[in-house]
Amino acid sequence: MKLITRxxxxxxxxxxxxxxxxxxxxxxxxxxxxxIPAAFLRRIAQRLSKAGILTSAKGxxxxxxxxxxxxxxxxxxxxxxxxxxxxxxxxxxxxxxxPDRKTCFLRRQILDIEKYxxxxxxxxxxxxxxxxxxxxxxxKNNQDRRx
Amino acid sequence: MKLITRxxxxxxxxxxxxxxxxxxxxxxxxxxxxxIPAAFLRRIAQRLSKAGILTSAKGxxxxxxxxxxxxxxxxxxxxxxxxxxxxxxxxxxxxxxxPDRKTCFLRRQILDIEKYxxxxxxxxxxxxxxxxxxxxxxxKNNQDRRx
DNA sequence: ACAAATGATACTAATATGATATCATTACAT
DNA sequence: ATGTAATGATATCATATTAGTATCATTTGT
Numbered sequence: 088m089k090l091i092t093r094x095x096x097x098x099x100x101x102x103x104x105x106x107x108x109x110x111x112x113x114x115x116x117x118x119x120x121x122x123i124p125a126a127f128l129r130r131i132a133q134r135l136s137k138a139g140i141l142t143s144a145k146g147x148x149x150x151x152x153x154x155x156x157x158x159x160x161x162x163x164x165x166x167x168x169x170x171x172x173x174x175x176x177x178x179x180x181x182x183x184x185x186p187d188r189k190t191c192f193l194r195r196q197i198l199d200i201e202k203y204x205x206x207x208x209x210x211x212x213x214x215x216x217x218x219x220x221x222x223x224x225x226x227k228n229n230q231d232r233r234x
Numbered sequence: 235m236k237l238i239t240r241x242x243x244x245x246x247x248x249x250x251x252x253x254x255x256x257x258x259x260x261x262x263x264x265x266x267x268x269x270i271p272a273a274f275l276r277r278i279a280q281r282l283s284k285a286g287i288l289t290s291a292k293g294x295x296x297x298x299x300x301x302x303x304x305x306x307x308x309x310x311x312x313x314x315x316x317x318x319x320x321x322x323x324x325x326x327x328x329x330x331x332x333p334d335r336k337t338c339f340l341r342r343q344i345l346d347i348e349k350y351x352x353x354x355x356x357x358x359x360x361x362x363x364x365x366x367x368x369x370x371x372x373x374k375n376n377q378d379r380r381x
Numbered sequence: 382a383c384a385a386a387t388g389a390t391a392c393t394a395a396t397a398t399g400a401t402a403t404c405a406t407t408a409c410a411t
Numbered sequence: 412a413t414g415t416a417a418t419g420a421t422a423t424c425a426t427a428t429t430a431g432t433a434t435c436a437t438t439t440g441t
Contacts, residue, residue, distance in 0.1 A: 088320050088348050090235075093399065099340055113417070126401050133419065146408030149417040162340075169398095173235050192366030193246055193309075200354050201235050207347050219339030240430065260386070273432050280388065293439025296386040316429095 090204065094169035097123050098131050102140070102165065102213045106157040111150030131169075138168045158214030166208055173205050237351065241316035244270050245278050249287070249312065249360045253304045258297030278316075285315045305361030313355055320352050 100121055105112055114132060118125045132151050136143040140160060141151045153160070167173055247268055252259055261279060265272045279298050283290040287307060288298045300307070314320060322345055 088237075088317075088351060090344055090347060092397090096340070115417095124400065127399075129418080130400085136418080137420095143418060144408085145406070145416090145418045147416055148409070149407080151418085170235075193243070193363045195366070196354070196358055196363070197237055200237060200351055203350060204235060204347055207343070211343055216340050216343075219342070239428090262386095271431065274430075276387080277431085283387080284389095290387060291439085292385090292387045292437070294385055295440070296438080298387085 091166055092170055094131055094134075095166045097121075097128065098135055098165050098169065099162070099213065099216060101128065101132060101135070102153065102157070102160060103217055105141070105151065105153050106213060106217055108152065111144055111148070111152045113150040117151075134168055135165070138164070140164060140168075156214070157217055158212050160213040161209055162211040162213075162216075163205070163208040165213075173201075173208065238313055239317055241278055241281075242313045244268075244275065245282055245312050245316065246309070246360065246363060248275065248279060248282070249300065249304070249307060250364055252288070252298065252300050253360060253364055255299065258291055258295070258299045260297040264298075281315055282312075285311070287311060287315075303361070304364055305359050307360040308356055309358040309360075309363075310352070310355040312360075320348075320355065322348055322352065 100123070101117060104117060104120060114125065114129045117123070117132070118128055121128065123131075132141060132143075135141040136151060140154055142154045143149065143151050163173060247270070248264060251264060251267060261272065261276045264270070264279070265275055268275065270278075279288060279290075282288040283298060286301055289301045290296065290298050310320060
């Protein structure tokens, strides 16, 4: 069972790291801290930037910075960049496999489960992850005391 | 989001089909009804048999038959044959990626979601799928009125 | 002995994932 | 203006997984 891929995981780490920064941060610095292969990290940052989650600047004092507050960045938004849409509308089986859809109970059950996952991914934010992780796991789901 | 693969899906259909049979059924018949590529269906049936979910017989009057009642075949058992263990013990990232596991809040959250999926896959049986699907979706989770 | 079935297994093709490499563009400093 | 430090865009490569095919071996009833 693999709900998130490596890209998504790395992306979350990048976002968590940048949450502690007031200024733009350069790829080489992130690499130093996060131990993610440089070229890979760079591409991930670029994709986050293209998606609007990071804001970038080229040139001399360039780098990346969060476009929004951590609590406003949902895991879903990040995951969809790297793993494609989590939407429930597209059929479970992408190409014409489900012959009698109307009675496909299994499909409905799977969709229910996916709906649950979707809700969780929607409600969980980078802010939550920061809060939960930094206090050594004693606090959960309370993001209001952290900017 | 892909919770089940094609193998698993086909396997469930095979099991549902065989639920309506009292006698052994031969691959060519299943192919006729289920429109699954013959060689593929055969290999899936063989794997189900090897796993003990189907019982097979070689030779002249050979074929496949359910080893247990539909209500006793869990989706989890089927899915694990084709998709590997759904166990929550193996680390989310299979090889040494998570540097500080203790504080990995994201990982814990993902594990919680996976736990939910696991529970659903454990409780959903072929019997449920038969019951839910055959009554055109009006009944759910009531497997007691069907053998 | 033959035919009808599954068992075991090897192979191929397509897609997804993980990662790297390279050239283009931008922006500041001198 | 030029060099350097940065990201943008994109192409490529390697590996793993998924989907599907093919073949030979074995069993069994007639």
